[in-house]
Amino acid sequence: MAFYSKQKDAHISSVIEKTYKAMYTKVADLNVVGWTTPEPVKFEDRYEGEKKELSLGQTWGQLWDCGWFHFTGKVPAICKGKKTVLLIDVNGEGCVYDDNGCPMRGITNVSSWFNFERGKPGKRVVQFLHEAEGNEKVDIWIETGCNDLFGNYSKEGTLEEASVAICNEEIRSLYYDFEVLYNLMNQLPEDDARHMSILYSLHEATKVLRDYNEEEAIKARKILKVELDKKGGDPSLSISAIGHAHIDLAWLWPIRETIRKGSRTFSTVLEMMERYPDYKFGASQPQLYFWMKEHYPALYEKIKESVKKDRWEVQGAMWVEPDTNISGGEALVRQVVYGKRFFRDEFDKDMKILWLPDVFGYTGALPQILKKSGVDYFMTIKLSWSEHNKFPYHTFNWKGIDGTKILTHMPPQGTYNSSATPKAIKNSEKDFMEKGISDRCLLLYGIGDGGGGPGAEHLERLDRMKNLNGLVPVEQEFALDFFHRIDKDCSKYNTWDGELYLEKHQGTLTSQAANKKCNRKMEIMLRELEFASMLASINNDYVYPQEEIEKIWKEVLLYQFHDILPGSSIKRVYDESVARYKILSEETRKMTEKAYSALAEKIGSDDIKNPYIIFNSLSWKRNEWINLDGEWKHISVPAMGYVVVDKGQSNVDQNGLVATDNTLENELIKVEFAADGTVSSIFDKENNREVIPEGMKGNKLSVYDDDGDAWDFNITYDQKSPVEFVLQSSKSYVDGPRAIIKQTYKYGESELVQDIVLTKDSRRIDFNTKVEWKERNKMLRTSIPVDVHTSEAVCDIQFGTINRPCHRNTSWDAAKHEICAHKWVDLSQRDYGVALMNDCKYGYKVMDNTIDLNLLRSSEFPGVNADYGTHNFTYSIYPHKGDHVTGEVAKEAYELNIPLNSMKGTKNDVELPQEKAFIQIDNENVIIEAIKKAEDDNSLIVRLYENSNSTSNAKIHFGFNVKSVQLVDIMEENPNDLSIDGGTVNLIFKPFEIHTLKVEI
CATH class of the missing domain: 2.70.98.30 (Golgi alpha-mannosidase II; domain 4)
Known part of the structure; x- marks a missing residue:
């Protein structure tokens, strides 16, 4: 019997492959003219570059070259009454544009490197006519990149395919009937009744196929419908499936190519939504949406409309999906602040999920940052990559270093590129460690990194697997709806205490050292700039440069993406980012100098012969040696303040050295x-x-x-x-x-x-x-x-x-x-x-x-x-x-x-004394991490944290007039008034607790 089954199995597999090849019948070739350039050009400039008349098999560019291809032709009369498509493969990534220059649909080359178990990466079918009349004109433009999904030079950049084809719809549907049932059968034991039933029906369906035409396909589908109509019983587990397209903002390609990957992917999603009414898709990273808004405004408006219609879920609470090991604490805060504000302002959505599927480990500081930002849930995949120990949970409460917990889920299939096949569903059910406790797990399906997200194959499979006997039910729904479902059982889940350490990729803590140094220095320089700008605005008519600072912060946050900051991108990414860091650091330095200069104009130094002003942005008094234009001075600088010193002669006593x-x-x-x-x-x-x-x-x-x-x-x-x-x-x-x-x-x-x-x-x-x-x-x-x-x-x-x-x-x-x-x-x-x-x-x-x-x-x-x-x-x-x-x-x-900041003073006798602390704390274990202007008004924001793992009482004294002080969350919302006594407020800190103060001045 087993031998007989294997014979049938081989025959069925062969028939499925023949069915796949019969889905499209090529009926005419297209004429192709391209204009190629080294870097992308806009739609309106598409005739720039080197003109090339192309034929199949001809090379059109080198790696990273760009092109605009004009495909023209005529639909043959044989297509009359038939669904007609265009089959296009340029051995690179591409995007079809409409006549107004708006992206309509992405294409990708079939030969892209990809794990085919997760799906076929090639998106070569362009929908053209639902029912052709014959003799219609073909005239389309496609923007191209001479690289596959992962930055490879595929088949020397040759034009692979450019044809008009008839879509044999019954054959196409038969293929997916075959595929789903065959895949399901192979997940079931051979002695299982359902296995044998499917095997029999599949074999019977193959008997009617000889010419692979529409009539035969209808007969075969009727046979298979019996198996596809069999429903499951009352489930103990259901799977929530959401379309996904993980897009690395840089990795094996430069940042400029990511912008185009976004347009290709998002336009493909929108086109697929028109064809599949159940399709729900989600995408994270406001930076990516911002690029769409900036470069493809018409496409961006379509995305916004899709969000309004509850077809598209904006995901993730951070500006990008950043590395969380190396990024600084305040940088992680800004990721959330800028990320959540963007989605709220642009889409009227309050982000409740941190979405980091591919990040290389997670700092134990994250749960508190998230909870104090109004984020309740966390989703990742990457811990499934650990090499030495299997992480023991898929749904669990993650407890941070301060004791804060956040509900966390890892989709049990362990990928964000699920094939959405019966095998994927079975594996999710088998591997889900909380089954019996929880009745839901998540599945992310689609092809990322420019692969266009879900393809027709994913959605055809899901349509057949909603409640298919032999599988747990699969429902397409948003990730937030999924988390709301599992939140009801939050108390039943286990707790993981401390960091989420990935037992892999430890080299990323060191790789590309120059980039890591630039990041550390920029975080510190931005801290100093905000401190200087805030003090200058308090004590002067100086205007806090909020827009300029936010723009710099967002670019720094971009470079903290989890394949840039960790050092795991191509050389070009670092050549470009380090060059940008130099520009950003110079802009930041000049703004800091301008702010300190504005403040210095108010600082008295009339009785000092050669005045220098030393600024200290740290929250404690510093006693240090400093070199002032060749003269060493030992000075004492107040906390969060300054002191004026006379350069004079060096006061160094070298005894003991x-x-x-x-x-x-x-x-x-x-x-x-x-x-x-x-x-x-x-x-x-x-x-x-x-x-x-x-x-x-x-x-x-x-x-x-x-x-x-x-x-x-x-x-x-x-x-x-x-x-x-x-x-x-x-x-x-x-x-x-x-x-x-x-x-x-x-x-x-x-x-x-x-x-x-x-x-x-x-x-x-x-x-x-x-x-x-x-x-x-x-x-x-x-x-x-x-x-x-x-x-x-x-x-x-x-x-x-x-x-x-x-x-x-x-x-x-x-x-x-x-x-x-x-x-x-x-x-x-x-x-x-x-x-x-x-x-x-x-x-x-x-x-x-x-x-x-x-x-x-x-x-x-x-x-x-x-x-x-x-x-x-x-x-x-x-x-x-x-x-x-x-x-x-x-x-x-x-x-x-963080060095002391010094500048030459001027002879002034004005408002501010020669020594001043703007903010002082009486507890040495409480550290001020950031001082900045509030996002929505002119208040001062002070972010502090306890650093000794102790419950601490701290008095914070403000050395300037304060109207009110409120304890707010990280989003600078949900205020609680604090009592002020002589410019001082009291705060109680739990171990490692972060507090944010909003100070009205």
């Missing part, structure tokens, strides 16, 4: 170096402690083989001994309050120079590093062993810290072989600890008592020559008494990253 060929020393710390340049000793004189364990060395500049790509490196990389940079020369000197050793190293063709700096009165040892990196498939790391006993490292993340294991006791511990931290990682026992800080790095390994920092990687895919070139960065060793809280590690790391 020592710099020799092998020693740096000040009053607190003595550092000794071995002959190879490594650190052999760090002695804490104040606490009588040796930092470096006996027999070990710190700051080994180790080069490892790295045969990975931008996403991943081999977890066993460190089992092969590294090669170290070799010391070439060493020079020591004292510069003002700084004892310095300059070390020069070589490795291969690469050179590394470090100024190792110990500053007077400081416990921090800075390694100011310049690398000329000329390696490929190598990884550069430094390591610091410390004489501290602990089983956990404390890691700086957004709005708080997270503890991670220093051991590999379990497979879950071992999977965290590379971890993400922002400004610092600390190893402490109760009485003493050591932190490793940095100004632009994110990838750490912590094992036993050693902190290891990933400095550079030089992978070759997808970005060739990654990190090849010049790099400047700083990392610092910071020994301290007590744990990271007692040792004020966070403050020191903020000060490393």
